[in-house]
Amino acid sequence: MQTNSEEFAAKVRRHVVDMTHRGNSSHVGSGLSIVDILSVLYNDVLNIIPKEPNFADRDRFILSKGHSGAAVYATLAERGYFPLELLKTHYQNGSNLSGHVSHKGIPGVELSTGSLGHGLSVGVGMALAAKLDSSQWRTFVLLSDGECDEGSNWEAALFAGHHLMDNLVAIVDYNKLQSLASVKETLNLEPFADKWKSFGWSVREVDGHDHKSLRACFSGLPFDDNGKPNIVIAHTTKGKGVSFMENNVLWHYRSPQGEEYRLAIEELDIDA
Amino acid sequence: MRNSFMRALEVFTSDHPEIILMLGDLGFGVVDNFKKLYPTQIINAGVAEQNMTGMAAGLALSGKKVFTYSICNFTTLRPLEFLRNDVAYHDLNVTAVSVGGGLAYGALGISHHATEDLAILRAIPNMTVFAPGDTLEAYEITKCIIQENLGPVYLRIGRAGEATIHNEESISHFKLGKILQVKADQTKSVAFVSTGGMLEVASTVHDKLLELGIDSSIYSVHTIKPIDEQKIIEIFCSYDFVFSLEEHSIVGGLSSAMLECLPGRYDGRINHFHPIALPSIFTSLVGDQKYLRQRYGLSPDLIYKKVLETINLKK
Numbered sequence: 001m002q003t004n005s006e007e008f009a010a011k012v013r014r015h016v017v018d019m020t021h022r023g024n025s026s027h028v029g030s031g032l033s034i035v036d037i038l039s040v041l042y043n044d045v046l047n048i049i050p051k052e053p054n055f056a057d058r059d060r061f062i063l064s065k066g067h068s069g070a071a072v073y074a075t076l077a078e079r080g081y082f083p084l085e086l087l088k089t090h091y092q093n094g095s096n097l098s099g100h101v102s103h104k105g106i107p108g109v110e111l112s113t114g115s116l117g118h119g120l121s122v123g124v125g126m127a128l129a130a131k132l133d134s135s136q137w138r139t140f141v142l143l144s145d146g147e148c149d150e151g152s153n154w155e156a157a158l159f160a161g162h163h164l165m166d167n168l169v170a171i172v173d174y175n176k177l178q179s180l181a182s183v184k185e186t187l188n189l190e191p192f193a194d195k196w197k198s199f200g201w202s203v204r205e206v207d208g209h210d211h212k213s214l215r216a217c218f219s220g221l222p223f224d225d226n227g228k229p230n231i232v233i234a235h236t237t238k239g240k241g242v243s244f245m246e247n248n249v250l251w252h253y254r255s256p257q258g259e260e261y262r263l264a265i266e267e268l269d270i271d272a
Numbered sequence: 273m274r275n276s277f278m279r280a281l282e283v284f285t286s287d288h289p290e291i292i293l294m295l296g297d298l299g300f301g302v303v304d305n306f307k308k309l310y311p312t313q314i315i316n317a318g319v320a321e322q323n324m325t326g327m328a329a330g331l332a333l334s335g336k337k338v339f340t341y342s343i344c345n346f347t348t349l350r351p352l353e354f355l356r357n358d359v360a361y362h363d364l365n366v367t368a369v370s371v372g373g374g375l376a377y378g379a380l381g382i383s384h385h386a387t388e389d390l391a392i393l394r395a396i397p398n399m400t401v402f403a404p405g406d407t408l409e410a411y412e413i414t415k416c417i418i419q420e421n422l423g424p425v426y427l428r429i430g431r432a433g434e435a436t437i438h439n440e441e442s443i444s445h446f447k448l449g450k451i452l453q454v455k456a457d458q459t460k461s462v463a464f465v466s467t468g469g470m471l472e473v474a475s476t477v478h479d480k481l482l483e484l485g486i487d488s489s490i491y492s493v494h495t496i497k498p499i500d501e502q503k504i505i506e507i508f509c510s511y512d513f514v515f516s517l518e519e520h521s522i523v524g525g526l527s528s529a530m531l532e533c534l535p536g537r538y539d540g541r542i543n544h545f546h547p548i549a550l551p552s553i554f555t556s557l558v559g560d561q562k563y564l565r566q567r568y569g570l571s572p573d574l575i576y577k578k579v580l581e582t583i584n585l586k587k
Contacts (some may be wrong), residue, residue, distance in 0.1 A: 051488075103362065110333070111329075111358070111362070112357070112361055112362065114357070115353055115357055117322075118326055118353075118354060118357060118358055119356070120326075121322065121323045121325070121326020121327055121329075121330070121358075121452070121493070122326045122327070122329045122330040122358055123330060124323070124326070124330060125326060125327035125329060125330020125331040125332075125334070126330040126331070126333060126334050127326060127330075128315075128327060128330070128331060129330065129331045129334030129335065129336055130334065132292075132312065132336075133334075133335075139330075151322075152323055152326065155318075155320035155322055155323035156323045156326065156327075158318070158320070158323075159317065159318065159320065159323055159327070194301075207522075210355070210395050235543040
């Protein structure tokens with residue numbers, strides 16, 4: 001039997017395929033890769049009130065890999081931040097729902113991103129503000145693996161480790177595929193967990209599609225009693241949920257059209 | 273100017289617990305008093321300006337008002353995209369402070385010459401750009417940034433040891449966004465329109481011209497963006513000769529901003545306008561600010577000479 005977050009994820013997956021199909025837009029594989037993480041966060045982890053998107057003590061969520069905007073928009077709409085109908089405007093002329101996530105006119109989006117390597121620094125600033133104000137809210141930042149090529153992330157990692165920001169949670173969508181090739185072929189990140197550990201972070205590795213494991217992982221926050229910032233390395237599959245998109249670099253850019261779209265929806269409907 | 277900025281910050285932060293001063297591992301000896309007064313409101317971000325600027329955005333999104341502080345291009349060009357995407361697009365109360373605008377750190381080499389900053393920062397939407405002309409203007413501007421919510425700001429200040437050009441009377445007319453008249457020439461012959469530390473040079477040239485019986489007006493454009501369009505048009509309409517003075521590339525700085533005011537508002541002549549600025553080049557010549565100003569036509573005696581040639585040519 002599926003838990004609520006799994007039913008939720010099935011709906012979000014369908015939206016992501018629909019939105020990228022309708023918009024003739026890229027990044028469907030990147031979006032499907034993070035749907036389970038988003039579903040668990042937004043249903044079981046984040047302290048949020050969708051009808052009061054700006055309440056002061058909310059947990060903050062930043063999508064640093066802004067190209068997966070469709071997955072966040074769909075998640076927010078399914079959680080009731082704004083009408084589902086709005087998702088149909090994604091990528092359309094005159095809409096607010098740009099391909100890379102934007103906060104303008106969209107309740108629930110804390111930060112507009114798109115250029116990689118910004119979200120963690122901004123998240124560190126938010127976490128620092130919470131510390132300075134002795135507030136209890138937490139900051140979650142979701143990064144892609146390819147994004148970790150950006151040096152700014154390591155500046156942020158150094159600062160958060162030094163200042164013991166245990167109210168900060170980074171999550172890396174580690175699907176091991178970048179834009180053109182695998183992470184290993186592009187700029188190898190391994191030993192990845194060790195890199196974060198050496199920067200003073202507390203690391204957990206988890207199956208990024210197993211809701212039970214994700215819930216168990218996040219329920220252990222903060223992971224360390226000594227104030228270390230937290231990082232979840234989520235092992236994921238790019239294109240998860242549509243067999244012919246899974247682990248295929250083609251679906252970083254390709255948009256599901258025609259027979260491919262029909263087959264994708266058919267698979268998702270069977271799984272739902 | 274740096275000290276005036278710090279003094280204003282020390283004075284007015286007392287009513288503003290939301291102020292955060294972030295250092296890019298610079299400010300030796302300058303920030304000690306602020307640190308003593310507000311130990312929880314100052315953070316050294318280390319030599320990591322991208323992260324410093326991103327953090328500033330995160331702090332400002334959480335209700336803080338942040339100053340990022342470093343020298344030359346390190347709060348601006350180095351983390352430019354963080355200023356654009358995170359600070360400016362989100363319209364946040366973050367001020368990037370650059371100490372040593374222009375050629376103030378001349379002998380340190382081109383990495384430390386902030387000579388395209390006004391053009392680049394001016395082009396970013398939502399960004400207010402200040403280049404105070406003297407210590408009193410720097411103080412007033414800093415006070416305004418603290419007391420008002422101006423959103424994203426670039427504050428270009430000098431280094432240290434600049435003269436104070438204003439007196440109590442002239443600074444009392446200071447208004448954010450409004451060009452400030454420093455000297456008034458009733459004959460309306462020559463106007464110097466200056467930004468940043470060139471105000472001191474303008475003042476020297478003014479005094480030298482006066483010795484020949486030539487009076488001139490001096491205007492200080494401390495707010496480069498949004499520029500005081502009405503006053504610019506008024507100046508173009510009123511004077512026989514208009515000289516703009518900036519320690520910045522001829523591309524995109526004060527003179528460009530002045531010319532942008534004209535279309536649709538001004539139909540007079542423009543051949544009375546004489547921009548004085550740096551050529552669009554990198555200089556590998558070693559020299560202090562005074563030497564480099566002399567080398568590139570920004571010294572008082574070269575400007576004085578140019579003004580006399582220009583006036584005589586037209587007579």
